Amino acid sequence: MITLSGTTETPLASTYLDRLCRHFAKKISVEHDETTGHARFPFGECRLEAGDTALHFHCRADDSASLEKIMDVIERHVWMFTKRNPLTVTWEEPQSH
Known part of the structure; x- marks a missing residue:
């Protein structure tokens, strides 16, 4: 299993979490509340x-691919929901477990 963490600096984190999770839930299993979410791709x-x-x-995920x-899904959707004032995701180095 490989893990990776990323951060998007924004004072509207809860708003974007809600938008992302509601959007993902149209196609995949998602659970969320005001401060946490879990998306299963x-x-x-x-x-x-x-x-x-x-x-x-x-x-x-099981492998780097x-x-x-x-990462691509998260980055594209963060950009899509913030196009007026684009935000980016800063990723740390992946960790293998």
Whole structure:
């Protein structure tokens, strides 16, 4: 299993968590509340956490190709929901377990 964490700095973390989770729930299994979310993609999963100043992503997958798919989905959707004032995700180095 490979894990990867990322962060998007924003004071609207809870708002974006809600938007992302509601959007993902149209196609995949998602659970969420105001501060946490869990999205189960066919190729891995991502746990979301909204803080006061940032939205955190904790992703895991069986292999690096699947992890890259999760990163791509997260990055594209963060951009899509913030196009007027684009936000980016800063990723840490992947960890193998």
